[in-house]
Amino acid sequence: MLLAGLAVIGLRTLGDRYDRSVVKEQLLDPTARRERTDLDGSLNYLLVGTDRWQSGSAVGKRSDTILIVHVPAGGREAYLVSVPRDLLVAIPAGNGFGGGPDKINAAYEHGGGGLAGTRLLSATLARLTGIRFDGAALIDFSGFRKVIDLLGGVRMCVDTEVRSIHTGRVFHPGCQQMDGGQALDYVRQRYDLPGGDYDRQTHQQQLLRAMLERAGETRLRTNPVKLDQVIRAVGGSLTVDTNGVPLEDLLLALHDLPADALRGVQVPSHPQTIDQVSYVVLDNGGNGLFEAVRGTRVPEWARANPRWVTRL
Template sequence: MLLAGLAVVGLRVLTARYERTITREQLLDPTARAGRTDLDGPLNYLLVGSDRRPGDTGPQQRTDTILIVHVPAGLREGYLVSVPRDLLVTIPPGGGYPGGEDKINTAYEYGGGGQAGARLLSATLTKLTGIRFDGAALVDFAGLRSVIDLLGGVNMCVRTEVRSIHTNRVFHPGCQQMNGAQALDFVRQRYDLPGGDYDRQTNQQQLLGAMLERAGQTDLRSNPVQLHRLIRAVGGSLTLDTNGVPVEDLLLALRGLSKDALRGVQVPSYPQTIDQVSYVVLDNGSDGLFEAVRGSRMPQWAGAHQRWVTRL
């Protein structure tokens, strides 16, 4: 989504020059990959966020953020569907893992992290939802700190006072400018929030929208040094699978997206304790959501289920 924002400031010529800064890998399992390579829409992309850098082979790698980015035909609006990290799912065999039931954020770990972990996670999502993806991105959210700082910070709206369990920083209600460290700290919090992880999902969606908005506001053309640093920082935080589509074509196709055209969506679900372990399980409304994302009726679903939809 940030790359789409950068496209607004005219990166057609620069894309070829900086494309080499982005790591390319096959992040999608063959069962999870869409068979087409056109950009007519509707399009579905998998966005996986972690505090660890892509390719890190350290132990206990789990994904903090799992987003399905749905862009209906016309490519003028987008829906950021947050998948709860504690969602109880059936994980298929892969990466040496024999398969079984567990929280969805363990699929990346069981797959071994990196490319293999993303593949097992994508296969798990497709098995659950029936959605096949037009591409995927593995995002080092900790690495986005410098991206936010180079953008001059982002405007974030805090709905409920929350104290960080990581830094002891207190975030007071109201809209406020945050630098990279503050914004990333804020969107990691969930324990003091009334909605717990659901509120954290909304805050993560808000951050992506705020970055997109800030990228569109910043006249990077007048500061080529900052532009150079920003693109390198973005590239250093991303591992991409574009399904064979050139990055330049993807940028140009999504250039019409803006923060005002984005909606955050939560998967209809509820918390449940099973064998003394806290999970999130799907409720009956999730089937309609996944069907809408697979097809072309997402705007209609969002209009009929506003409880689960947030304007960013």
């Protein structure tokens, strides 16, 4: 009982330190927010990743990563649903944009990037999927480079040789230790990969899993200096919307989630060229995936659709 009590106190202390380190803003559009006062039942969070959102100009601001994180009741497993960046959607009007069809990552740009861009993106996703979110996070992936380096790097398994279009670095097949720069460079690649952007989505999911696993291996809670450095680095890379729930309560709800309980999910879809523009189009409305998320039936959907699910 004493050990359990100390563990809870430690988690609350950790949560309080995170709470003071991260920026908290309203990231979700009212139409995309699920109103609730507790963390009982399943949870759905929106993660938006970009390395350009803090720049001064709105031109070229498109979200690099869009993830729906679904945690079934109990918090013992999680599904990372990657939304294709080129998915053809109807973007609602907002922040001066008149609305209309476009790639989903353009919603972030049409909203002006940053907080307003994330709100328009969340409204677009809510309209498309019918999902309402319990919270959201805007991630500056360029800041995650320092986090990965503080963790001592991460172990990534390269399945296909690929040359970076950004640095010229060649990633050879096999499992290898990567520092922050290498890891982020690798997960940005999609050209020359057999599955194109679908492979890129899987690699991003694998990086999040590798970071969680590495954080567990380094026993951060027993190294206060390193823990403080990591918290500061994470806090500088995140803007969060907790939907009114204290951050330490969220950490407590998810503290039993092991890294090996993550599943990567790709939205059933296919590439299609329309008017000489390359898009991604849903297969039969997503083959029931969004309905499964809304109805808390994702584990059953995953078992019935193994083609679109990867154990990370």
